[in-house]
Amino acid sequence: MKLYCLSGHTTLPCNVLKFKSTTIMLDCGLDTTSTLNFLPLPLVQSPRLSNLPGWSLKDGNAFLDKELKERSGHVFVDSVPEFCLPETELIDLSTVDVILISNYHCMMALPYITEHTGFTGTVYATEPTVHIGRKRLLPSPLKDAVEVSTWRRCYTMQEVNSALSKIQLVGYSQKIELFGEVQVTPLSSGYALGSSNWIIQSHYEKVSYVSGSSLLTAHPQPMAQASLKNSDVLILTGLTQIPTANPDGMVGEFCSNLALTVRNGGNVLVPCYPSGVIYDLLEHLYQYIDSAGLSSIPFYFISPVANSSLEFSQIFAEWLCHNKQTKVYLPEPPFPHAELIQTNKLKHYPSIHGGFSNDYRQPCVVFTGHPSLRFGDVVHFMGLWGKSSLNTVIFTEPDFSYLEALAPYQPLAMKCIYCPIDTRLNFIQVSKLLKEVQPLHVVCPEQYTQPPPAQSHRMDLMVDCQPPAVSYRRAEVLALPFKRRNEKIEIMPELADSLVPMEIKPGISLATVSAVLHTKDNKHVLQPPPRPAQPTGGKKRKRASDDIPDCKVQKPLLSGSIPVDQSVQALERHGFSDIKVEDAAKGHLVLLREAETLIQIEEDSTHIVCDDDEVLRVRLRAWSSSSFRSSEGKARATSTSLDPCVLHCSCQPPAEEGKTRSWRVSGSRNKESAFEIPSQELQPEPPSLPSRHCLRRALSLYT
């Protein structure tokens, strides 16, 4: 099991998990902080921006002065913003089977992956994630200027649509089978509408992927924690970006500064995303504006998707917290912003053109994008309001450094307030969560395993767990610290019925099984072997007591070494002639010359090597099953390969009583062999009983 880390960003992750034979991409985040290196894109030509001096090298060389502009000591690229993609060379992305999306923040790189890498798989995401994400994928937001050559321009609408068409909608707790091997399940993560954590599990292994979760009481459905218990590995990403800021305090700060500005006759600009925290902000403002006597102040929400964002939030009732869900049954709109709109306190516009310019009244509060201040209507407002100290810009989104965002606008007279509201888990909540769900191993970005560089003494600002978390960084491949040991094989009921367990020591029973191992779609089933034309064993056995007479007649050998003489006699009774017995280094060789068959009897294994002749095989099987309870494996081949394959089957009772019968199969196979007892990882299981108690038989089979 391996984890390929394509992004080093903690809240915009992009990792690929190789689990059994599946390749699963976990989130598809796009690091958009690179946009901060570009100049803002104004709606109309801005003389202030276009007249900026070009940047020239120290030697006076000005070959880049058309593209690089300088303002207040910062150098900006004067072009359309470009983004820094996740690593695309670390793993062949065309082999990715599925992409799991946790929330709408973590899908911005989707078109780059699905449209340009040969990806042929499926993307899974919840409905609100897709709906809201669709709106975010549009002209959207970029890292330190390293490997600038890999930056890309924004995708086209066509690419967006094509990428979205590959998404399959899922609901919380829905179980999705991947090739019969792995099951993935989304769980509510409490962070945003439709945001999810994912459980990726097989019968014996469980990986939890925790991305962007919140335990605060906000609008989304609360986080489902219980299902994360008993994980072998928990991949932890998307914690709060501002661990020192408490969201409640920040909302208070936001409201106070807003009121202070507006009361002084100033305007407030809130650069934000069109969905997410804005819903909670509007809800707080709904309660606050009356008490603060701000009822007459207009609130404007300007975004191409403002209308649909506000409306969508109202119809995703099933994805909301309990309180809001119950409102729907009253029936009332779950979010109070409906009332703000109704009473004309909140007005929304697709852009600043048209309706907005007619209604515009000061002082006012404007919510608009993009939080990077590089494009969107916010650029216009920065130009309009930046010169007056009465106005205030309040930053609530934690994704961008507000100082860098403001750099191209300097010098600026308007007040700037930084109230980052990040409702994602903080480190105290994480340590409580980990104590509760107790994963065997925790894997997280390296940033979480040490205190933030600026506050190196804050030992509380890191993930604290035992054993210490395994950390990853961009472009790193991690071998996850646990081995797969077991595989589940089902036994057909009729075959299970025929088993005759014998108690070999108190509490441990042993039975041998002759069966055909049927493997299809990564499911392994032991089926009863085809009956020979004339059954030799007589009637079907149900209970050991039923066929006591049978047993008396011919008691098959369950354990111990094989008595060679008796076996030879039995072979003769079964019609084999010309039998020669030779001593070998580890046991005996029985040669059936006439049948061109070699039987190697060793201390702990027996091999029968014969031609692929069904009649002969049936005769041999009849002999073996009457002489001793051998276990026989047969893989039904789906390939035409005729390479021989040796299958060792060791039958062991289940480790715990009361469990369904499960059998461990340890296999080795020739590389070209067709049947799927998968992976080299399957190691022969050391017998849990002393070897003398354990019957180990092998049949050589030609497929």
Place this chain on the structure above:
Amino acid sequence: MDPECARLLPALCAVLADPRQPVADDTCLEKLLDWFKAVTDAGSSLLLLQENPCLVELLFHVRKPQDLSSRILSFALRLAGTFAAQEDCFQYLQQGELLPGLFGEQGPLGAAAWVAPTVRSGWIQGLRSLAQHPSALLFLADSGAVDTIFSLQGDPSLFVASAAGQLLVHILDLAMRGPAEGRGPAEGRGRLQARDWPACARRIVCHLEDCLCSEAAPRVTQALHVLTTAFGHCHGLWTQGLWVQLSPLVARLLEKDPVPAPHALVELLLSVARSSVLSSDPGLWETVAQTLSHLSPMQAGPLAAGILKLQDCPQALRIQAFGVLLRPLACVLEAAAQAPGTPGLLEGAAGDQMAVDTLPPSKSVCVGLLCSTLAHLELLQPLPQRPSPWPQAPLLAAAVTILRFCNGSAAPSSELGGHLCAMLVGCVRVQRAALDFLGVLSQGLGPRELVTQVFAVLLEYLVSPDSSPTVLKKAFQATLRWLLGSAVPPSCCDLEPHAQLVLRELLAVLQKRLCSPCWEVRDSGLEFLTQMTRHWGGQATFRQALLASEVPKLASQLLQDPESYVRASAVAAAGQLSSRGLHAAPSSPEHPAGPQTPLEELLLVLTTDSEGFPRRAAMRVFTEWLRDGHVAVAEDRERFVARVLQAASGDLDWEVRVQGLELALVFLQQLLGACGPGAAPPCALAQALRALCRVQLFEFAFRSLFDCDRPVAQKSCDLLLFLRAKAAPSGSPQEAGESPDVAPVEAALRRWRAGEQGQPLGELAPEAILAVLRSLDLEALRDTLAESSDHVERSPQSLLQDMLATVGVLGDNEADCY
């Protein structure tokens, strides 16, 4: 006992003895018991029982095994104890074998009823009342009750267990008092040897010795509790002997690891140290010193604090105790030190190892330790016997450091510092305790740079969005105390230049806090503003800074706040600002027709606000304004008083009405107070009376005499009594001749007394007022009002009647059902 009660008693006893007629109300039984206690205290119990045989019958009846409720059984046990407290009555009851039947093996002790804690509690309290004389001691010894009390010390009910311990102390005291008192003081302590103690006392002491030597911590705790009570409540000389006998065992507890029952041990040692009889024992101080060094810092803290509060104790011990108390803070300073060797709080004791030993690794314990240390030091600071020299500067540094750890702004380089930071960051409990402590430290001065740090950290807390409302309130309070502390000494109304700088930043913070969505924050902000204005309203720098800020305007806007507490604080702030001429111009663009002056604004609050708090606040402001001669009031005082009284008299909130009467009293004092303490000269009086009539004060005052809320009536009574005292004691010839017509006033008063509030008094002549005042028996009215509201119903007779009536009703209901 009065005959009517004696007549009712048999019926009541019958009811109590009848299991089919349960007494619904426990408090009745308690009141009944109180009454019997009062009766027996006043006279002979024996006589009472002989005159009322039904009582003895009740006690006999209770002894029989039956289905009586545990409450009645408990009641009967306590009643029997009350009677048996007098020795002759005890003998009388003994003759009838009643007491062994109640308190001995054959009583409830062996019965099923014993499982009820109330019965066990009644049994103990009965014995507690009974044990008052030597015969009782014999009875206790013979009946085996002492063993039962020993076992009840470990009772699952804490009340029972605690009462059992107290009973043991009581018995011990009773037993020891006899022989000890018999000796003269000259015989001294040496004669009070253990072998001389009465048998009963020896048994109890043996039991205590066994417990102290026990391996089981609960038993040790029980013994320590008993001893604590004994040394705390009994001051006989015998306690000395007991301490001499038991102190070696107590000292031996310290040899165990861990020390068993540390809290109880600390309590005991403090109890002994506070006792004047025992504190002269030098061994005691040695034990205390050992205890201080053996216990963990968390356990030793209360002991150290207790020792430091003692008036006299050895100086060395005080130094040791103070060291124990200071150690956690010294460790905090050590942990925060950037470089080793920084001067700490405790000389020579600092060091990483000490810090590791002192500060517990668990967050909750560490937080608890710091909080209790800060609380102890806070209590100690103002005491005269606080340790001297008081380490003001290091303590200030420690408080500041803790606050910095709590808000994450400390940057310790040591591992311990990092660990401490992780534990304390965001901890509201420690923040509150440290801010309180910091506030108390403002009474002493500190080095200049430390004071700068204090203001810096307080500002950090006031600015931080993460400060919880309670922390913020404490930060405001501490800031105010420090600002007051840094007033320049000669005039004490000028701020130091440094504080003036802080002031600007404070006002910026206040501005923001007054806009907070959290009402508690707005409220504390307004309170802070009111206090600041009260102290520095006349100071030029403050006035300038305040007027340059938005604060007055915001404060005035908060008069419309949706939260009534905030409106009340806004009213107080507006009142204070207006007194100092610092109020904002109230006209707002939204309400051009709104009130124009602070007076109008506050009158609007008084007449229209739906909640009581803002209206009460407005009344307080008005009273203050009237007292201080506010400009708006001085313009036309009579009109102001008339308007306010009119609004207050009709208010539904009694506190507003009381405040109204207070304002009226101030007005009255202003009119007549200049005349000196005695009666006012007639002309001044006549003038005042006319003014009072114009503001319609009498209508309000007379109405209030019959107010359904007693405090209003009392206040009115006081007001009118004051006025009557100011009026000439006997009518002047002029008045006597005219004999004013008081009939309409008296008629109105009668109607008001009858509850008809609607009748107006009409125009009144000053003479008529005086005549009415003299005709009213205000003293009698005042005495009646001073009685508690249930004085009529509290007679024993009514209690008995009530109890019988309740049971009667129950009987009726039963009949109805069938």
